[in-house]
Amino acid sequence: MELWYTENQTQNVNFSMKVKSHLYSAQSEFQKIDIIDTYEFGRVLVIDNWTMVTEKDEFIYHEMITHVALATNPEIKNVLVIGAGDGGTVRELTRYNNIENIDMVEIDELVVKASIEHLPFTSNKLSDPRVNLYFEDGIKFVKGKENLYDLIIVDSTDPIGPGEGLFTAEFYTDCYNALTEKGILINQCESPYYSHNAYEMKRSYKKLNNLFSICKAYQYHMPTYPSGHMIFCFASKVLDPIKDLDSEKWNELELETKYYNTELHKGAFSLPNYVIKLLNSEN
Amino acid sequence: MELWYTENQTQNVNFSMKVKSHLYSAQSEFQKIDIIDTYEFGRVLVIDNWTMVTEKDEFIYHEMITHVALATNPEIKNVLVIGAGDGGTVRELTRYNNIENIDMVEIDELVVKASIEHLPFTSNKLSDPRVNLYFEDGIKFVKGKENLYDLIIVDSTDPIGPGEGLFTAEFYTDCYNALTEKGILINQCESPYYSHNAYEMKRSYKKLNNLFSICKAYQYHMPTYPSGHMIFCFASKVLDPIKDLDSEKWNELELETKYYNTELHKGAFSLPNYVIKLLNSEN
Numbered sequence: 001m002e003l004w005y006t007e008n009q010t011q012n013v014n015f016s017m018k019v020k021s022h023l024y025s026a027q028s029e030f031q032k033i034d035i036i037d038t039y040e041f042g043r044v045l046v047i048d049n050w051t052m053v054t055e056k057d058e059f060i061y062h063e064m065i066t067h068v069a070l071a072t073n074p075e076i077k078n079v080l081v082i083g084a085g086d087g088g089t090v091r092e093l094t095r096y097n098n099i100e101n102i103d104m105v106e107i108d109e110l111v112v113k114a115s116i117e118h119l120p121f122t123s124n125k126l127s128d129p130r131v132n133l134y135f136e137d138g139i140k141f142v143k144g145k146e147n148l149y150d151l152i153i154v155d156s157t158d159p160i161g162p163g164e165g166l167f168t169a170e171f172y173t174d175c176y177n178a179l180t181e182k183g184i185l186i187n188q189c190e191s192p193y194y195s196h197n198a199y200e201m202k203r204s205y206k207k208l209n210n211l212f213s214i215c216k217a218y219q220y221h222m223p224t225y226p227s228g229h230m231i232f233c234f235a236s237k238v239l240d241p242i243k244d245l246d247s248e249k250w251n252e253l254e255l256e257t258k259y260y261n262t263e264l265h266k267g268a269f270s271l272p273n274y275v276i277k278l279l280n281s282e283n
Numbered sequence: 284m285e286l287w288y289t290e291n292q293t294q295n296v297n298f299s300m301k302v303k304s305h306l307y308s309a310q311s312e313f314q315k316i317d318i319i320d321t322y323e324f325g326r327v328l329v330i331d332n333w334t335m336v337t338e339k340d341e342f343i344y345h346e347m348i349t350h351v352a353l354a355t356n357p358e359i360k361n362v363l364v365i366g367a368g369d370g371g372t373v374r375e376l377t378r379y380n381n382i383e384n385i386d387m388v389e390i391d392e393l394v395v396k397a398s399i400e401h402l403p404f405t406s407n408k409l410s411d412p413r414v415n416l417y418f419e420d421g422i423k424f425v426k427g428k429e430n431l432y433d434l435i436i437v438d439s440t441d442p443i444g445p446g447e448g449l450f451t452a453e454f455y456t457d458c459y460n461a462l463t464e465k466g467i468l469i470n471q472c473e474s475p476y477y478s479h480n481a482y483e484m485k486r487s488y489k490k491l492n493n494l495f496s497i498c499k500a501y502q503y504h505m506p507t508y509p510s511g512h513m514i515f516c517f518a519s520k521v522l523d524p525i526k527d528l529d530s531e532k533w534n535e536l537e538l539e540t541k542y543y544n545t546e547l548h549k550g551a552f553s554l555p556n557y558v559i560k561l562l563n564s565e566n
Contacts, residue, residue, distance in 0.1 A: 012322035018295035039295035193506050221512035223476050228511020229504035259555040267553030270546040
């Protein structure tokens with residue numbers, strides 16, 4: 001028997017991967033969680049039939065969601081991560097000795113449990129003594145916090161289901177208040193290519209851009225996400241990801257990375273015209 | 284009835300698009316040619332079951348294969364295009380008044396005929412008076428030519444079938460000889476992500492790098508090609524695509540582009556570590 005997992009990237013586009021075995025399946029309070037082993041991509045975490053993480057290319061996503069901020073401000077000490085149940089974002093963060101504390105807030109404990117059991121390649125640093133796990137709603141967690149975090153990473157699923165509230169102006173305002181003066185917010189901002197993703201990209205960017213004095217989108221190549229063309233938003237009260245990039249200091253750390261480097265850091269902020277136009281459009 | 288076209292991107296990965304209608308199908312002397320109309324991507328040219336051009340994102344490929352060279356040397360006059368039967372590369376080239384002559388050599392006349400009939404969005408400038416169409420083998424066409432072209436664009440299919448000879452050291456040497464002193468070669472160099480594509484990317488890059496004093500790979504986001512992460516190689520005897528980029532002059536032309544801009548030009552040469560490692564690896 002041939003087993004294939006198909007993601008409906010749009011109503012009219014399917015992406016399918018051949019499956020070795022279906023390792024895990026569970027319905028949590030929030031969502032359907034599946035883990036499969038595939039021929040091309042290794043182990044894959046699927047939530048509500050959307051591909052979240054694959055063993056083959058998770059390094060791209062997790063390096064790009066973390067190192068851009070850490071190379072811009074090498075003095076980040078206190079970090080809040082929202083979502084990121086697979087642990088990959090925390091894994092990259094724990095490589096920095098300057099980071100003293102990581103609060104990770106994941107609404108769905110079952111995602112973390114499944115990842116610890118089946119995805120050791122991302123979850124293997126969740127036991128780092130600097131990591132505090134909270135199984136709570138990130139929206140509530142951040143509310144009322146002031147001048148606390150040097151970095152907030154919103155490593156969310158798409159803005160449907162439990163991730164929806166993570167794309168609102170109210171939530172972003174709470175993040176703004178929770179950040180220190182030099183604080184940085186990194187937000188998963190979808191993709192410019194398919195219209196429903198482009199709509200969400202614009203929505204998030206606009207809200208962040210209204211709130212923060214510096215808000216810049218950067219791109220990365222993520223083959224297993226729809227279109228492969230993905231965007232993160234970098235938002236800050238004072239730090240500019242290009243002008244304040246401290247390449248020398250970051251390179252002195254001698255961290256081995258498979259995707260990120262400080263030249264790519266700069267290049268990633270140079271976006272195609274159609275993406276710039278979308279981000280600046282009124283509607 | 285639902286009609287879907289599926290591309291087998293690897294043995295274990297399928298990409299499928301929902302089809303409105305199957306507009307054209309023919310077997311030429313060289314290959315199977317199909318044109319379909321799809322819900323998400325508009326009209327799509329498929330050769331031997333590989334996606335060649337889609338109406339939705341062909342602009343990305345055709346802008347990136349042309350404007351990088353033209354912005355590096357604004358004095359390009361004589362151009363050779365090999366392959367490119369859909370006409371999209373020629374369409375972008377005809378936007379430059381400095382270009383006086385374009386020789387386009389496509390081995391398969393039927394691709395051009397089908398494109399003129401069904402893909403007006405790419406083929407609409409093939410009738411430009413500066414364009415000379417040759418339905419010949421590009422490998423033979425370039426052999427023996429010396430110091431003639433300011434730009435050669437190898438807009439090939441994958442290195443299987445009729446495109447195979449376009450990836451050999453002998454062919455690249457003939458191109459080298461056919462180029463003027465400031466000549467530039469732009470070569471379609473596949474993708475770093477799936478192993479069979481990465482193998483071809485390395486092969487092409489190494490051959491060009493051995494031959495030309497300047498050889499640099501640049502990347503672009505092409506959603507309908509496997510992995511969406513695509514590479515062109517820029518090779519030249521004397522011109523460097525970053526140092527010799529004349530941003531001011533190119534921007535004075537006021538060409539409207541949907542993907543390319545001179546900041547993106549610079550950024551596109553900043554590659555991920557895993558791609559750099561592949562390009563520089565011995566095997």
